[in-house]
Amino acid sequence: MSQNIKASEVSDILLKQLKGIDINAQWEEIGYVLQVSDGVARIFGLDNCEAGELLQFENGIMAVAMNLEEDNVGAVLLGPTDQISEGMRVSRTKRIASIPVGEKMLGRVVDPLGVPLDGLGSIEGEYIDMPL
Numbered sequence: 001m002s003q004n005i006k007a008s009e010v011s012d013i014l015l016k017q018l019k020g021i022d023i024n025a026q027w028e029e030i031g032y033v034l035q036v037s038d039g040v041a042r043i044f045g046l047d048n049c050e051a052g053e054l055l056q057f058e059n060g061i062m063a064v065a066m067n068l069e070e071d072n073v074g075a076v077l078l079g080p081t082d083q084i085s086e087g088m089r090v091s092r093t094k095r096i097a098s099i100p101v102g103e104k105m106l107g108r109v110v111d112p113l114g115v116p117l118d119g120l121g122s123i124e125g126e127y128i129d130m131p132l
Contacts, residue, residue: 033057033088034072039081043073043090052096052131058089062113064097064132078112102127 031045041063043055053065055075061083067074077084100114104125109118112132116123 029092031055031073031090031092033084033086033090035086036077036081036084039077040066041075041077041084041090043075044071046073046090046092049073049092050096054093054095054097055090056093057084058091059083063090064112097132098129099132100127101130 029046029048031043031049034042034044036042041057046055046065049055049065049068051065051068055063055065055073057063061077061079063075063077063079065073065075075090097112099110099112100123102125104123105114105127108116108120108123110116110123114123
């Protein structure tokens with residue numbers, strides 16, 4: 001018993017299946033840690049990284065890209081070095097490192113990313129981001 005399948009039937013089936021596909025793919029540039037020493041991570045694979053750009057390691061620790069070389073990026077770590085290891089994945093944030101500046105920041109103690117360290121809660125109000 002042979003079945004005759006028409007081309008229009010095949011195309012109808014394919015069109016129905018394609019309508020349910022989510023094609024909102026996002027491109028992300030990923031690099032990998034080659035070496036960590038003295039608070040600096042050498043990262044391979046971030047060819048389009050900008051100087052001063054914030055980078056995020058797979059464990060959430062941040063770094064600032066400082067030394068852009070031909071085959072790697074030197075990034076200053078903004079967290080504990082003992083939590084960064086060779087082979088870890090690093091992604092670009094496409095944001096230049098900056099810190100919030102405004103009247104509500106006066107007298108507050110913050111880390112290099114502007115996160116309060118003084119136990120006085122979050123910093124509310126108007127401020128502008130100034131590049132580091």
